[in-house]
Amino acid sequence: MAGRRGRAALTALGVAFGICAAVATLGITASASQAVTAKFDELTATEVRVKYPTLDSGAHVARPEVAQSLRVKDLNGVRDAGLVATADGNPTISNIRNDDAPWSEATVLAVQDGGLAATGATMVSGRMFDAGHESRRDRVALLDSVAATRLFGAVGEGSGAMVFVADVPYVVVGVFQAPSGNTAMTGAVALPYWTATGQSGLRFPNSEMVVRTQLGAADQVAREVPYAIAPQAPDELAVLLPPDLRSLRAGVERETQALFLGLALVSLVIGALGVSNVSYVSVLERRAEIGLRRAVGASRRAIAAQFCLETAGLGLIGGVVGTIAGVHVTAATSLAKSWLVILDPMVLAGGPLVGMVTGLAAGVYPAIAAARVQPADALRS
Numbered sequence: 001m002a003g004r005r006g007r008a009a010l011t012a013l014g015v016a017f018g019i020c021a022a023v024a025t026l027g028i029t030a031s032a033s034q035a036v037t038a039k040f041d042e043l044t045a046t047e048v049r050v051k052y053p054t055l056d057s058g059a060h061v062a063r064p065e066v067a068q069s070l071r072v073k074d075l076n077g078v079r080d081a082g083l084v085a086t087a088d089g090n091p092t093i094s095n096i097r098n099d100d101a102p103w104s105e106a107t108v109l110a111v112q113d114g115g116l117a118a119t120g121a122t123m124v125s126g127r128m129f130d131a132g133h134e135s136r137r138d139r140v141a142l143l144d145s146v147a148a149t150r151l152f153g154a155v156g157e158g159s160g161a162m163v164f165v166a167d168v169p170y171v172v173v174g175v176f177q178a179p180s181g182n183t184a185m186t187g188a189v190a191l192p193y194w195t196a197t198g199q200s201g202l203r204f205p206n207s208e209m210v211v212r213t214q215l216g217a218a219d220q221v222a223r224e225v226p227y228a229i230a231p232q233a234p235d236e237l238a239v240l241l242p243p244d245l246r247s248l249r250a251g252v253e254r255e256t257q258a259l260f261l262g263l264a265l266v267s268l269v270i271g272a273l274g275v276s277n278v279s280y281v282s283v284l285e286r287r288a289e290i291g292l293r294r295a296v297g298a299s300r301r302a303i304a305a306q307f308c309l310e311t312a313g314l315g316l317i318g319g320v321v322g323t324i325a326g327v328h329v330t331a332a333t334s335l336a337k338s339w340l341v342i343l344d345p346m347v348l349a350g351g352p353l354v355g356m357v358t359g360l361a362a363g364v365y366p367a368i369a370a371a372r373v374q375p376a377d378a379l380r381s
Contacts, residue, residue, distance in 0.1 A: 018272070
């Protein structure tokens with residue numbers, strides 16, 4: 001190794017690349033898995049919907065009441081809750097009374113105080129109607145940003161204007177942004193729940209309680225909310241809970257880790273083949289040295305041990321260099337992606353050891369070839 005420093009350095013570099021790839025792969029995979037886990041946690045089910053029986057079902061559950069949403073809000077883990085219902089048919093919407101071409105594609109929602117926030121909608125301008133509007137049956141309305149643009153040409157122009165729902169005037173008090181992917185609320189006009197359900201000409205056959213929970217509380221809230229709404233007949237309420245993403249998250253993490261571990265193994269095999277090839281070439285070049293050592297009494301085992309020790313030493317050096325490089329690659333990649341840098345101490349400690357074992361395994365065949373060299377043949381050549 002000392003006599004052929006350039007070759008030894010290049011040989012160790014081959015192992016270093018393999019170990020660097022393995023350490024960086026495991027480190028980046030762990031960091032990426034943590035980032036994936038965080039993303040899945042953001043998407044964990046936090047919305048629970050409780051559907052009431054239809055008006056003509058004959059169920060014993062009492063119709064929606066103010067006290068029901070208040071009881072739901074008192075449950076542990078509940079952030080917001082409120083009634084939401086969609087008008088039957090296509091009520092006409094316009095910005096002037098008796099419009100010749102009213103908008104009949106909009107969705108009219110009856111929303112209780114807290115229900116809009118529970119769906120995940122956010123206010124863009126103006127304000128949300130409150131319990132006072134509901135108790136006085138005020139004719140106020142909220143427009144989705146799409147509806148505001150459709151009726152008034154711009155989102156900001158909706159607040160304070162007048163909108164007519166089935167020719168009944170409502171004052172627009174605010175504009176909201178529908179949750180991403182919620183097509184039912186895109187382009188919707190939201191009216192106070194008790195005002196809308198009491199208006200003639202509008203029919204809301206299906207109502208539901210929308211509950212927004214804290215992270216991780218959805219399962220428990222889903223079990224308790226039917227009893228909070230209708231303790232006399234909880235089984236007549238249909239509780240809808242989005243699917244749990246934990247199994248999907250675990251599957252993604254396993255598949256990602258398996259992929260990167262396969263790539264790391266390929267890198268190690270390539271490094272081992274490089275060490276083995278260089279060591280075998282060294283055996284061919286050093287036949288005279290090997291024959292001389294055999295002639296003065298060196299055993300086959302001693303010759304084989306010499307080459308195994310050389311390749312193991314090269315592997316150890318490559319393992320140390322590769323581990324250090326892998327740590328830097330992991331840190332640089334994770335910081336560039338704003339991930340938490342995660343490095344397993346076992347991986348850091350095992351990097352040099354794996355490098356040494358890889359070098360030792362790669363030197364087995366060259367060592368056997370060296371041990372088979374006959375002294376007389378080597379010296380004659």
